[in-house]
Amino acid sequence: MLCNPGPRALPRSGGPVCSGDRKRTTEIMRGHCKRLTNEPASLWQDHYLAVEFRQEMEKRSRFCAEWQGKFLHGKDLLEFANWHEFFGLHRITGEDWCFREWLPQAVSVALIGEFSAWQWDQRYELQPAAEGCWCGYFPPDAFRHGQQYQLKVHWPGGEGWRLPSCATRTVRARNAVGGLVFNAQVWEPEAYHWQHDYSGTDAPLLIYEAHIGMAQAEERVGTFREFKDKILPRIAETGYTCLQLMAIAQHPYYASFGYQVANFYAPCDLFGTPEELKELIDAAHGLGLRVVMDLVHSHAVRNELEGLANLCGDRTQFFHPGPRGEHPAWGSCCFQYGKPEVARFLLSNCRYWLEEYRLDGFRFDGVTSMLYLDHGLGRVFSSYQDYFGPNCDWEAWNYLAMANELVRQCRKHACTIAEEVSGMPGLGAQAQEGGCGFTYRLAMGIADYWFILLDRPEQDWPIRKLWFELNNRRQDERTVSYVECHDQAMVGGQTFLFRCLGERVYNAMHRGCDDPAVLRGLALHKMARLATLACAGHGYMTFMGNEFGHPEWIDFPREGNNWSYQHARRRWDLADDQGLAYHCLWRFEQQMLKLCRRQPDFFSCRPQLLKCHDQDQVLVFERASLLFAFNFHPRNSYPDYACPCPPGSFRLSLDSDAEQFAGLARLEPEQTCFTRTVPVAGALETQIRLYLPSQTALVLRKID
Missing domain, CATH: 2.60.40.10 (Immunoglobulins)
Structure with missing residues (x-):
């Protein structure tokens, strides 16, 4: 749930810049540089944070230690x-x-x-x-x-x-x-006998965000078993390594997308039984997929008959008294995280899902709403002062830090992902550095920026700014990037492909269509996804159906749409029809992820900029022995474009313009390109010359 569509995380001093340092770029071109590690740095390497706010962060750490002592009374956290x-x-x-x-x-x-x-x-x-x-x-x-x-x-x-x-x-x-x-x-079935456990912790994090109920093509609610039988094979075949399940905990109102939870320990009965959910998770593990769950601990439904809002005549039993206990935007109840019973209830909820269902982690929803007393609503986070002071909820921070520690104690390989939009520093740092301990943070600003770009002509896109946005993250935490998740396509929004093509998604998607507007939209859809994956910090994510450019928005059945399921489903038939460009988009996603998975060190190193040219609309960079070249210009092709490059031979491994991807096939497949040394500005420089067709992305693999 997007709790605040505000600005992205502030860049750490010394973070990525778009123009690059000339000396370092020359070293890259000569092949003398070491690969830039992508391991998170120490939080205190942020000099400004260490100097100006260390006392405040240490004060918060002492607060957490004191409150955890009050909660645990000498007990182990799992106990x-x-x-x-x-x-x-x-x-x-x-x-x-x-x-x-x-x-x-x-x-x-x-x-x-x-x-x-x-x-x-x-x-x-x-x-x-x-x-x-x-x-x-x-x-x-x-x-x-x-x-x-x-x-x-x-x-x-x-x-x-x-x-x-x-x-x-x-x-x-x-x-x-x-x-x-x-x-x-009363639930006392025969014990479920697990067949598999997740063992692919070394696989790159490629997340498939999915909703069980809307995963079927028919206009109805889907089930756990249908998802296991029909959708899991698709996810594995495409190349994803992680399944993120939304709306699992019981929620009274289906159209809430699972974000108004009533029964925190019960799977949603609309989708099936607890054992059928276990079958799904077990099957996913058998396919090499880790499974994480959307965990909504930021608030609870206000329904009294179904939920916790007034369990025994006291609305403050689990929630804050007065206005602080009511979320002004969501109409829900806000937990009182500083109450020992509430912390125990929520921490136990984490442990229950991990142990009973063998989940591999959680995506924590609405973290920004938890961290600030005003929930971050209507605020612009423009300086470090915004992250400290009386508006910050230290009780919530303490709960999240305890939850992160519990998850790792419970299942050592499990991960936690924060949906947090304010850019709060320390969210992904370890507790000993004053951090909250999340494994990953969603890089939410990247999706916003892609949609902003679509509002202007491609020839006017600021490529240097795009490079900055794709790489703008704190160096002390791991991030997951995406072009679109469920937030972008909710009713009132549009999918990325619909923004690119408009009404043409309904009548001009047959293969071989020569409509320039269609070719443009398909090209941008492929290029945006590849650029986002190629620059992603430590993981990549897409929402169910967007891998093939699902054309329509999401709208759950409600009174306002006459309880229709028309937009609460996925049109798998579009991806399966080999005569449609949707199938080509899916093939591109499959090959794109395959390329990433074939490089075991892909997320272990950072992308290194080689060329960034606003007028030419060209972006070239290197990562994990792969050379990425993008030409975003809508008209200009460059037949012999010189790019600085590490020395060696490079073979074309992925071409967004290939015919199988609904392109114009302007390049010879699997061609090999060689670098050469040329004099530039009084020095020798290693270059590669490439044919860069308009609105095309290329990936070349270093072969020697």
């Missing part, structure tokens, strides 16, 4: 994160049942469900215990697998039907008058 093991419905020794819930304001509580004919039954009453807990013990035959139930809670001045805070299975049902309700469900 503290056991909410799901203590609360909820569990079998205990001797096969009896135990149910516990944290209801500090309650005066009487009972489990009511199919086992009690939906009537209050003294046999299912809970008894008060210590620290606001309520507990009940029941014989082995008290519950059966699949039975639905709720909590009936009485508190001073009120009562209500509620769901357990850590129910691991909740389902939609109809009540006696036909209304839609959510019930918890």
